[in-house]
Amino acid sequence: MHHLVTGGAGFIGSHLTDALVARGDTVTVLDDLSTGRINNLQLALSTGNVEFVEGSTSDAALVNDLIARADSCFHLASAVGVQLIVDEAYDSLIKNVRGCDVVMHAAANHDVPLVFSSTSEIYGKNSEGALAEDSDRLLGPPQRSRWSYATAKAFGESLAFGLCNDRGAPIKVVRLFNTTGPRQTGAYGMVLPTFVRQALDGSNLTVHGNGVQTRCFAHVSDTVRAILLLADTDEAVGEVFNVGAGIEMPIIELARRVIEQTGSDAKIELVPFDEAYGDGFEELGRRKPDTTALTELTGWQPALNVTHAIEDVIAYEQAATEFAAADVALNGSATGNAESNLAIASRFRTTEHTS
Ligand code: UDP
Numbered sequence: 223m224h225h226l227v228t229g230g231a232g233f234i235g236s237h238l239t240d241a242l243v244a245r246g247d248t249v250t251v252l253d254d255l256s257t258g259r260i261n262n263l264q265l266a267l268s269t270g271n272v273e274f275v276e277g278s279t280s281d282a283a284l285v286n287d288l289i290a291r292a293d294s295c296f297h298l299a300s301a302v303g304v305q306l307i308v309d310e311a312y313d314s315l316i317k318n319v320r321g322c323d324v325v326m327h328a329a330a331n332h333d334v335p336l337v338f339s340s341t342s343e344i345y346g347k348n349s350e351g352a353l354a355e356d357s358d359r360l361l362g363p364p365q366r367s368r369w370s371y372a373t374a375k376a377f378g379e380s381l382a383f384g385l386c387n388d389r390g391a392p393i394k395v396v397r398l399f400n401t402t403g404p405r406q407t408g409a410y411g412m413v414l415p416t417f418v419r420q421a422l423d424g425s426n427l428t429v430h431g432n433g434v435q436t437r438c439f440a441h442v443s444d445t446v447r448a449i450l451l452l453a454d455t456d457e458a459v460g461e462v463f464n465v466g467a468g469i470e471m472p473i474i475e476l477a478r479r480v481i482e483q484t485g486s487d488a489k490i491e492l493v494p495f496d497e498a499y500g501d502g503f504e505e506l507g508r509r510k511p512d513t514t515a516l517t518e519l520t521g522w523q524p525a526l527n528v529t530h531a532i533e534d535v536i537a538y539e540q541a542a543t544e545f546a547a548a549d550v551a552l553n554g555s556a557t558g559n560a561e562s563n564l565a566i567a568s569r570f571r572t573t574e575h576t577s
Pocket of ligand 1: 303304305400411412413414416417428429430431435437473505
């Protein structure tokens with residue numbers, strides 16, 4: 223089979239591409255490299271079964287050409303990360319909405335099955351226990367930039383259901399809760415790679431608020447396995463599924479574990495939310511998925527826990543440091559061309575748990 227993966231140079235997209243190639247398929251990756259990195263595709267490209275196209279999901283002619291050649295599409299391209307959404311609210315909103323519009327219409331026109339990756343951010347501030355797919359959305363006002371991401375993804379979901387119901391388009395929706403693992407970058411605010419980098423550098427771990435807010439962290443290997451199971455299940459068409467782990471972890475506890483697992487002397491520093499994200503930022507308290515629907519349909523269960531995720535992110539960040547040093551030593555400056563074990567470290571646990 224041949225797949226189009228939009229956002230395939232990103233964190234989750236590149237692991238999904240690896241998994242598709244590992245099962246003998248071919249992939250075209252469409253990515254504008256705004257937050258994705260070509261290094262994430264080092265292993266995939268070396269197989270010769272992956273074509274990389276640098277471009278935008280808003281480019282209707284390009285997307286149409288690529289979809290016409292594909293047997294299936296995974297639409298992951300998106301501006302993500304709370305920090306990025308808050309800093310570049312308008313650009314992120316337009317990019318996410320236009321990308322959904324173009325990619326989903328092209329898939330519907332060519333009758334190509336599509337999996338759309340939505341987000342737990344859809345639920346907003348609803349923190350009432352485990353959130354099921356039909357739980358209410360509780361969003362702050364639109365003038366708070368954080369909520370524009372939920373609005374864009376909700377548009378994508380509504381578009382998907384509209385195309386399914388009215389035009390019979392074979393679209394499935396996944397709502398991804400906090401996913402982490404190798405290749406995730408802390409540059410756009412994601413907490414685990416941020417803490418690991420801080421611990422390895424010996425700087426303070428910046429815990430926002432008092433750190434009692436909780437999240438459930440899924441390893442990217444488990445997330446990719448869930449996406450593939452749903453892609454292979456016809457009954458998932460026209461439906462939405464939560465994908466995520468069920469164990470809640472207070473952020474301050476995550477920071478302690480990172481310090482312990484890195485063996486770092488780093489300290490924890492509490493940073494007020496307003497200082498981290500600007501005035502009027504609204505934090506959630508907790509966000510936990512109910513994944514009953516996914517498990518009942520596919521049998522999926524997470525195989526890895528947060529300790530595995532921390533281990534893998536540490537290994538990856540250590541390899542990234544060696545990679546950067548080797549690059550500068552060889553080339554005089556950072557070119558991204560150095561040979562290293564970065565690609566190998568970034569693959570930890572992905573293939574062994576993906577079938
Ligand atoms: N967080 C933190 N320090 C950081 C980055 C994030 O304490 O350097 C917190 C953040 O405020 C939130 C949690 O970690 O409470 C998860 O943040 P992330 O951006 O990874 O995910 P999301 O907020 O989208 O669930």
